Amino acid sequence: MGKAIEQILLERGHQIAGRIDRGDGPGHNHAELANLKSDDVDVVIEFSSPESAVENITYCISRGWPVVCGTTGWLSHRTEIEALCAEKKGAFFYASNYSIGVNLFFRLNKVLAQFMRNYPSYHVSMTEIHHTEKKDAPSGTAITLAEGVMEHLPNKRRWVGKGTDTSLIDSTDAVEIESLREGTVPGTHTVRYDSDVDEIEIRHVAHSRQGFALGAVVAAEWLVGREGVFGMDDLLGE
Ligand SMILES: NC(=O)C1=CN([C@@H]2O[C@H](COP(=O)(O)OP(=O)(O)OC[C@H]3O[C@@H](n4cnc5c(N)ncnc54)[C@H](OP(=O)(O)O)[C@@H]3O)[C@@H](O)[C@H]2O)C=CC1
Numbered sequence: 001m002g003k004a005i006e007q008i009l010l011e012r013g014h015q016i017a018g019r020i021d022r023g024d025g026p027g028h029n030h031a032e033l034a035n036l037k038s039d040d041v042d043v044v045i046e047f048s049s050p051e052s053a054v055e056n057i058t059y060c061i062s063r064g065w066p067v068v069c070g071t072t073g074w075l076s077h078r079t080e081i082e083a084l085c086a087e088k089k090g091a092f093f094y095a096s097n098y099s100i101g102v103n104l105f106f107r108l109n110k111v112l113a114q115f116m117r118n119y120p121s122y123h124v125s126m127t128e129i130h131h132t133e134k135k136d137a138p139s140g141t142a143i144t145l146a147e148g149v150m151e152h153l154p155n156k157r158r159w160v161g162k163g164t165d166t167s168l169i170d171s172t173d174a175v176e177i178e179s180l181r182e183g184t185v186p187g188t189h190t191v192r193y194d195s196d197v198d199e200i201e202i203r204h205v206a207h208s209r210q211g212f213a214l215g216a217v218v219a220a221e222w223l224v225g226r227e228g229v230f231g232m233d234d235l236l237g238e
């Protein structure tokens, strides 16, 4: 994602003040940022790993830099990041998926869930397919889709990963998410409603990572000069 984002930033006439990667050990990557003056940076785009995102976001918000974060798999710390953002009067933007198409798909998913509310004979489940390098499962996008379903189907109260705990998966209050890892797949998400006699499916297929990268850059352009915690609904309009 870093490479795809860098290409789009340059195409849109932005300058890159600095870039970091894993580095040689804990703290090393931030040493590189420490050389930058606070005013050198308008906004930081953070796509790293579930283990490193919280540390990176904390560092940047503490320095007064607005952060656009796309890293998935760290959201158990979301409340503390939002509290830090409020304390520092900073700006933080998070989306599990920055592509416009997926954000339309999120809305379609909610509309479909609203329809299905009155048809309990249909069983909802999801499948996400990604490249074999992906570290987290289920994908952040699949979790957002499950949250959209739970918002509208009152008997669904949690999501579970397929294969993690059979006793949970069999329970009727869970949205089951199957995670498959295949080749270089950029991201395919399917929401399925099965009955004994038929099934209804909606699916989003990313053809490349360009849509994610462009959305993150547009979010970064939008975030500069703002204060607060934001997401794609703020950017795209409700
Ligand atoms: N929200 C969205 O739209 C999207 C989100 N994602 C998410 O973004 C994240 C990154 O994905 P992807 O680019 O494919 O992952 P990669 O593993 O290809 O790249 C991760 C990058 O982060 C660097 N990194 C790892 N640890 C740290 C650290 N401690 N500090 C700074 N940098 C670090 C890696 O450095 P090194 O090369 O040295 O290992 C690498 O450059 C994942 O969580 C993925 O799910 C991905 C696509 C779209």
Ligand SMILES: O=C(O)C1=N[C@H](C(=O)O)C[C@H](O)C1
Binding pocket: 072, 096, 097, 130, 131, 134, 135, 138, 139, 140, 141, 142, 186, 187, 188, 212
């Ligand atoms: O790791 C990826 O590649 C992706 N991660 C995000 C996710 O976890 O949903 C977004 C996209 O699907 C690609």
